[in-house]
Amino acid sequence: MKKSLYTRLWAIFYVILVFLPLVLLIIFPRPRSREFLRDFSVALGFITMSLLGLQTIPTSRLKFITRHFPMEKLYTIHHKMSIATLILSVIHPVLLIINNPETLLLLNFTTAPWRARAALISVLAMLILIVTSVWREDIKMRYDVWRWLHDAMTLLAVGFAFFHMFRINYFLSLTYQRVIWLVLAAIWLAVIVYIRVARPIIMVKHPYVVDHVEKEFGDSWSLFVRPDGHPGFKFQAGQFAWITVESPFIFRENPFSFSSSSDRDDGLMSFTIKELGDFTSSIKDLKPGDRIYVDGPYGTFSLDEHQSNRLVLIAGGIGSAPVLSILRTMRDRDHCIPVMFFYGSPSWDKVIFRDELAELEKEMDCLKVIHVLEHTTEDWKGESGYITADILARHLPADYKQWEYLFFLCGPTPMIEAVEGALHSLDVGSKKIFSEKYEMA
DSSP states (O other), X not given: OOHHHHHHHHHHHHHHXXXXXXXXXXXXXXXXXXXXXXXXXXHHHHHXXXXXXXXXXXXXXXXXXXXXXXXXXXXXXXHHHHHHHHHHHHHHHHHHHHHOGGXXXXXXXXXXXXXXXXXXXXXXXXXXXXXXXXXXXXXXXXXXXXXHHHHHHHHHHHHHHHHHHHHHOSGGGSHHXXXXXXXXXXXXXXXXXXXXXXXHHHHHHSOEEXXXXXXXXXXXXXXXXXXXXXXXXXXXXXXXXXXXXXXXXXXXXXXXXXXXXXXXXXXXXXXXXXXXXXXHXXXXXXXXXXXXXXXXXXXXXXXXXXXXXXXXXXXXXXXXXXXXXHHHHHHHHTOOOOEEEEEEESSGGGOTTHHHHHHHHHHOTTEEEEEEESSOOTTOOSEESXXXXXXXXXXXXXXXXXXXXXXXXXXXXXXXXXXXXXXXXXXXXXXXXXXXXXXXX
């Protein structure tokens, strides 16, 4: 079965889970109808509850889902659906108030019955979820603190929403509705248990150790690790994994792309990491034998996922790590198709892998590297500034539209968006562009 079909089937299954309680309510016997706005509000409430619980799935990193959907898209879906859920949770009581203004009294927390208080607490928890997620960096909240808060608010929102629904007990007085909601709750709980309990246990039982750390240009370090007491896992060139040097139960983890060839036969995997924060700045201090935990592989930004007879790789800064994995794998396989690599860097002394790229260009007749430097010296004869449509047009073959070129982009979100716009201006269709952005959570 083709991957695109799997993707559609999973999307359809997700939509079915969202609307299933409402569809069953329409099909099967139900209590007598009430005012339109009141029943419409309840319908929105059912959809809100389904969305709220199913929000655990896109970011759960379940392998049978991530192999079909890019992680960046899953996180984008999660973010958008979270905002939609909050909006629907507000519309639900607004419609009830429009239908019957006396419903306003239920917003008084001190006098309202607990079924109404539970709804207020659930909406407040959702609001905290959204605010702390959207503005986490602005309020300088540590990732691990945010993650624990995120889990706590999720449990509060879902738990009190369930309490609200079952205490209202109008449509949920129907046996089949109680059964379907309990089944859905069991699915959500199973996902949470896997994320917070089962997966950390698996990681603890399958640790990795540091083999060595190598200094790279551009304030970056290559971390080489090997499995400790187990065979490890296979990855595809261009994929990434989450790494933590602490207990997997603490959830202080960070995603990094593999930079090594996927076809190495010595059991080593490498991640090239730029010093950008507290954790990344500590990579150079790791010693051989230090234990770490690796959760992967993830990502569809992969050489093996797409068939093409021409490749254009575009990266900025540390976004070159997955590109090097792709190039190293192609070299090890002796599989050389025409490849162009546009590489944007701040300056020549910040070009990560610059020496190896020069060697790869000599070894692989099919490879052409175009460096684009933001800051240049007087003797620089290459491209300068940013990777633009003009720079791309200068180096792409005149017949690039006629060949099956695929474009792989990796780097910070602003760069990706700018280069995607440049490619569109050159009549490159969206189906030929594959991108991986840094931001995930």
